[in-house]
Amino acid sequence: MAQYRIVSGSVAVISIQNPPVNALSAAVREGLLLSVRAAASDPLVRSVVISGHNGPFCGGADIKEFGNVSHLESGPHLVEIFESVEALAKPVVAAIEGFALGGGLELALACHYRFGHSEARVGLPEVSLGLLPGAGGSQRLPRLLGVRAALDMIVTGRHVAAGEALKLGLLDRLTDGNTVDAAVRFAQSAEGKPLDDRRLGNRPCPPLENIDAFFEEALIHARGRARGAAAPLACVQAVRGAATLPFLKGMELEKRLMETLMTSGQAQASRYCFFTERGAARWTTPTGARWDTCRARPISTAAVIGLGTMGRGITVALARAGLSVVAVETQEHQLDEAQRAVSRMLKGGGGVSYSADLQAAAGADLVVEAVFEDMAVKEEIFKQLSSVCKPGALLATNTSSLDIDRLASCTLRPEQVLGLHFFAPAHVMRLLEVVSGPRTSPQTVAAAMQLGRRMGKVSVAVGNCPGFVGNRMLKPYLEQAYFLLEEGASPELVDAALEEFGFPMGVFKMSDLSGLDIGWRVRKEEGLTGPGVTADQPMRTRRGRRYSPLGDLMCEEGRYGQKTGRGWYLYDRPGARVARSDPWLRSFLEEYRERHGLLARRIDQQEVLERCLYALINEGFRVLEDGVAASPQNIDAIYVFGYGWPKHRGGPMFYAAQVGLARVLEGLEKYHKAHPDSPHLQPCSLLRRLVASGSPPIHKWSEVVKGHRSQL
Numbered sequence: 001m002a003q004y005r006i007v008s009g010s011v012a013v014i015s016i017q018n019p020p021v022n023a024l025s026a027a028v029r030e031g032l033l034l035s036v037r038a039a040a041s042d043p044l045v046r047s048v049v050i051s052g053h054n055g056p057f058c059g060g061a062d063i064k065e066f067g068n069v070s071h072l073e074s075g076p077h078l079v080e081i082f083e084s085v086e087a088l089a090k091p092v093v094a095a096i097e098g099f100a101l102g103g104g105l106e107l108a109l110a111c112h113y114r115f116g117h118s119e120a121r122v123g124l125p126e127v128s129l130g131l132l133p134g135a136g137g138s139q140r141l142p143r144l145l146g147v148r149a150a151l152d153m154i155v156t157g158r159h160v161a162a163g164e165a166l167k168l169g170l171l172d173r174l175t176d177g178n179t180v181d182a183a184v185r186f187a188q189s190a191e192g193k194p195l196d197d198r199r200l201g202n203r204p205c206p207p208l209e210n211i212d213a214f215f216e217e218a219l220i221h222a223r224g225r226a227r228g229a230a231a232p233l234a235c236v237q238a239v240r241g242a243a244t245l246p247f248l249k250g251m252e253l254e255k256r257l258m259e260t261l262m263t264s265g266q267a268q269a270s271r272y273c274f275f276t277e278r279g280a281a282r283w284t285t286p287t288g289a290r291w292d293t294c295r296a297r298p299i300s301t302a303a304v305i306g307l308g309t310m311g312r313g314i315t316v317a318l319a320r321a322g323l324s325v326v327a328v329e330t331q332e333h334q335l336d337e338a339q340r341a342v343s344r345m346l347k348g349g350g351g352v353s354y355s356a357d358l359q360a361a362a363g364a365d366l367v368v369e370a371v372f373e374d375m376a377v378k379e380e381i382f383k384q385l386s387s388v389c390k391p392g393a394l395l396a397t398n399t400s401s402l403d404i405d406r407l408a409s410c411t412l413r414p415e416q417v418l419g420l421h422f423f424a425p426a427h428v429m430r431l432l433e434v435v436s437g438p439r440t441s442p443q444t445v446a447a448a449m450q451l452g453r454r455m456g457k458v459s460v461a462v463g464n465c466p467g468f469v470g471n472r473m474l475k476p477y478l479e480q481a482y483f484l485l486e487e488g489a490s491p492e493l494v495d496a497a498l499e500e501f502g503f504p505m506g507v508f509k510m511s512d513l514s515g516l517d518i519g520w521r522v523r524k525e526e527g528l529t530g531p532g533v534t535a536d537q538p539m540r541t542r543r544g545r546r547y548s549p550l551g552d553l554m555c556e557e558g559r560y561g562q563k564t565g566r567g568w569y570l571y572d573r574p575g576a577r578v579a580r581s582d583p584w585l586r587s588f589l590e591e592y593r594e595r596h597g598l599l600a601r602r603i604d605q606q607e608v609l610e611r612c613l614y615a616l617i618n619e620g621f622r623v624l625e626d627g628v629a630a631s632p633q634n635i636d637a638i639y640v641f642g643y644g645w646p647k648h649r650g651g652p653m654f655y656a657a658q659v660g661l662a663r664v665l666e667g668l669e670k671y672h673k674a675h676p677d678s679p680h681l682q683p684c685s686l687l688r689r690l691v692a693s694g695s696p697p698i699h700k701w702s703e704v705v706k707g708h709r710s711q712l
């Protein structure tokens with residue numbers, strides 16, 4: 001689908017028409033090539049403008065076609081079309097409004113001139129789909145911008161705003177007015193002028209000194225950031241081809257690299273993440289409410305109660321989304337400090353007012369409680385909010401694990417109570433768990449999901465249970481990591497295995513960063529440790545299950561992690577970030593093992609991965625079974641956007657499918673047999689059923705779940 005018309009007597013305007021993002025589907029490719037040929041052969045046409053219909057220029061290749069080779073191969077290939085565009089003997093101008101991304105920018109690079117709207121953005125984000133710009137982009141961009149700037153854009157995949165693109169030389173001109181009209185006028189002025197120099201395929205790459213050393217370093221840098229992803233490294237190789245090979249040879253290299261990436265599991269996983277991120281907006285809840293059947297009341301004012309780290313981040317996130325926010329902190333000294341911190345983060349006032357009085361929340365459409373994790377304190381606040389707040393106001397808690405229903409029952413409006421589980425730092429992290437209890441109304445969920453979108457979050461609707469989805473699944477993962485320490489592993493070994501898998505941080509470094517005392521407080525609330533545990537109870541057993549008191553013992557030593565300068569690792573000073581091995585910890589673990597008669601054994605990275613990840617995945621199946629998450633895709637979105645699960649591995653449930661459900665089941669059976677006192681390793685019945693049903697693909701799991709779901 002490409003519209004073709006002649007304007008001003010001599011300009012062919014080809015308009016890509018494929019809403020919502022004008023992706024280059026097979027039909028678009030067909031239409032584009034026919035239009036380019038028509039413009040080439042029509043003697044009346046002296047110049048060409050390519051634009052996007054109704055706004056955006058082009059969002060790139062049609063990602064939905066990638067999983068289907070017959071779709072991808074039907075219609076002309078992008079490389080062939082772009083060659084025809086570049087070879088055209090008449091000037092071709094790209095008129096870029098909205099965005100030109102991926103194949104969209106590659107098309108613009110094949111044009112002889114690029115006109116942009118001042119609010120447009122351009123980029124080659126293929127790397128985040130596990131690919132490289134495979135339709136000439138890796139070869140043409142370095143010829144236009146030089147290697148450094150092109151490499152940066154291609155390896156990071158970042159979107160570049162029009163102003164920067166103009167400075168880089170990527171856009172030739174900007175306009176604030178009608179981009180197509182301006183491009184048409186410009187095209188006419190270029191008619192009959194020589195084009196050879198405008199064809200990027202004809203140009204050499206601008207020279208670069210010490211080319212070998214430059215790419216050596218670029219590769220090391222990319223490897224360090226890629227966390228096991230292949231695409232960034234292939235991008236470096238392709239750009240090196242542009243810098244060192246003639247254009248056609250570079251194109252051959254790009255093609256070879258692209259073919260390898262395109263068929264890889266990593267590209268499949270990254271593509272899956274692209275769709276799970278967007279799919280989360282089509283939410284459902286365990287009570288049967290759905291995104292398409294309820295209307296959300298807009299929220300324009302909010303109050304945040306409690307201005308610790310989380311409360312401050314939430315205030316910033318809400319203010320940045322355009323809400324007018326009242327930030328409440330009853331402790332005066334905290335209030336002053338918080339006000340300064342929030343202003344710094346917002347670079348000014350940003351629609352936030354401050355108060356030490358809960359009454360200030362009276363007029364808000366939404367209240368987010370973000371005080372520390374103490375049920376009694378939260379209950380008291382919810383009681384007060386119930387009477388202070390205006391009718392219709394939504395009351396949310398930012399608890400990461402406490403019971404939403406208990407808080408709802410402290411109020412006279414349980415249908416307006418929900419959890420908004422932000423992740424630290426709340427103004428940066430993409431994930432928001434929107435937690436509903438059995439009495440939360442569909443309109444409340446809809447309003448929260450809409451607000452999440454406004455804040456730029458990936459919002460996932462989940463049901464209420466201890467830890468919701470993310471933290472519930474994290475518990476068995478952490479537990480296995482502790483058990484591995486008891487059995488002979490070191491924090492360094494466990495973290496190295498997880499970081500090699502692709503997590504930005506291993507479990508022990510993560511725990512040092514977030515603070516060991518948080519889990520300690522939760523375990524005290526749960527009665528697993530603290531004064532409620534009697535001296536006659538065995539230290540390593542709770543409620544008939546294996547329990548590791550290691551985390552509690554660390555806290556009793558005052559080792560809370562980075563904030564105290566000591567945790568699973570040692571830091572130069574409280575608050576420092578660089579983790580060093582701590583000889584004290586080695587002795588502590590040795591003494592602990594000796595005291596409990598535990599024999600240290602050799603543990604390899606495979607065991608670390610299988611024990612930690614399979615336990616987490618197993619809990620994911622339980623979450624599905626219980627209906628706490630609506631789909632495996634939602635679980636994966638939570639893990640990728642909130643817990644650092646590497647995108648190129650798709651998320652835990654996708655990873656389980658990729659490894660093979662039968663293999664995961666076998667692994668769990670093996671480890672459960674070796675550790676029968678660890679119920680998290682006992683394969684859950686949904687996993688067994690899926691394997692018994694022939695391990696259907698992930699998008700078909702819901703059929704097996706449906707026949708299986710227990711009531712919450």
Ligand SMILES: CC/C=C/CC(=O)SCCNC(=O)CCNC(=O)[C@H](O)C(C)(C)COP(=O)(O)OP(=O)(O)OC[C@H]1O[C@@H](n2cnc3c(N)ncnc32)[C@H](O)[C@@H]1OP(=O)(O)O
Pocket residue numbers: 020021023059060061062063064078099101102103104125126129131133134135275278279
């Ligand atoms: C030979 C192979 C060559 C490959 C080169 C390539 O071109 S690879 C593709 C490179 N392009 C991209 O990576 C762009 C991906 N899209 C985006 O980043 C964003 O969608 C956007 C274009 C910036 C628009 O963002 P916005 O927030 O406005 O909308 P959504 O993200 O919600 O998208 C709206 C719906 O459109 C679907 N969609 C978006 N891009 C594509 C695409 N390239 N192909 C197919 N479909 C696409 C998206 O899934 C949304 O659909 P829903 O059904 O509404 O969920």
